[in-house]
Amino acid sequence: MAEKIIVLAEVQNGALRKNTPQLVDVARRLKSNAESRIILVLAGPKIESVATEAAGLPVDQVVRLEHDQAWQGTSEEILETLHAARQELEGDILVLGNTSLGKEIGPCLAQRWGWGMISDVIRLEDHQGKPTFIRPCYAGKVFDEIEMLQPQFVLTVRSNAFPPAENDGRQAEILERVIALPKDALKTSLVEVVERPTGKVELTEADVIVSGGMGVKGPEGFEFLKPLAEVLGAAIGSSRAAVLAGFIHPSHQVGQTGKTVSPSLYIACGISGAIQHKAGMSTSKCIVAINKDPDAPIFEFADYGIVGDLFEVVPHLTEEFRKILQS
């Protein structure tokens, strides 16, 4: 059977969200034969540059969906628009990011459509010729390999777990559709939006994260980490203890009750490595720890470490990175 794979691309700050090419990569891996088709769906008001960028990805078609009511920008609108476009899209697999949006609309659509769903996929494998999905449970302490028993299903994919699909030099065709929503479809209204000053890089999408814990001693400690983060183009993360101590906004917290991140490089400064912290970052490709306690648990699962005072080490690191990145 040639299946039709729908990938939902998100738009953030007027641009295609960074995880989009990764979702396309997953879709390509799921194609069972040459006839399988990948449709990249954008839901929302027209943004020319985003559609053009999306069409450069190796997909068969880009479909931009809009609905016939005033666009507020809620996830409910995207949910209802996708649902109303179901017949037209005729998809078999829906690939979403494991993002705020994906976590919300994925289970809703799976339930409505009677589809299966697997959340937070980090790898695809093969079990006796059938595709299987690897996902972390118990805060990354166990991985599950899951086989889908239903032909139609939704996946949410962890950011940075898959490489980005490369542009193939072709521009896919772009279709535009205005979807008529039932009058009472939208039940939620957006009263206000507060953009959060999390810096330029979204924590869950960042390729590099510089993270601070109680060892940074105070809010000034996070200022102290900023030059290192800037040189690396990194997002700033934190432990829960640092959040509870009021050093930094809760949106930076990494861990079991914070964000789950999977960057190429995670630099933990003054973080002991509690199991709940590890839960949020253990699938990072490379973990570096800077801690003055040689027995800190973080050294057990870091790849590289320096035993020392972060206030002495970090400026040297910044300097060394600057040398190699700016030469």
Place this chain on the structure above:
Amino acid sequence: MKVVVLVKQTFATEARIELDESGEIISSRVKKVVNPYDEFAVEEAIQLVERKQAEKAAVLSLGNTETQEGLRQCLAMGVDEAVLIDESGMGGADSSITAELLAAALKKIGFDLILSGYVAVDDNAAQVPMRVAEILGIPHVNVVSRLEVQENSVKAWREADGRTEVLATQLPCLVTADKSLNKPRYPTLPNIMKAKKKPLATYTPADLGVDLKSPGCRVVRHFLPAGRAGAHLFDGTPSEAAAALVSALRNEAKVV
């Protein structure tokens, strides 16, 4: 107004997970707790009753006899009644079946506002609450860090990626809690004693008349992530160590 909180009993967050010879997760030796995110929802429900915005707060869980302990803890925190759907003998339920059972029980016991944690820290699936809202055909707000309940509506602050959204919707609805919603209280000894006398009803799936579908997916295996070998440490002065580390990150790990 009646608030019902969906809670799940999970492994304590510090629990070590081990597999037995057949590859199953060993759960017998592990300390169980109320899912930390659900505790925020329980606390919020109790505060709504204390502020007289709700008449009653109940907790509802799918579990087994062991789950009673978690439900008693919620009663000791201050909720008025507990309902357990006993799944013993069902051989496990996936998100869809769990949601069907919870929704059926919710219809039976009645609700105006449903609260729950947005994710359970064990299976990390974050599917059940949204599915419950779908089955009941009510609006939802997911991952909420602040909630205001009015007569017929709610206003909820939601942490979306990169921004906070303030959303409004009508009751009845379902709201899931993020960690910054509130600070859950610890049960006091007198309240632990009082909780023993509060009602805890038990239903079976048959009582709820739910037709149990076969699960939509199957776990082929559980496996433990490959352990990391332990950090390669760089010594020397801070400047020497930093130089050696950056060189390893570029040439060995190839991440910069």
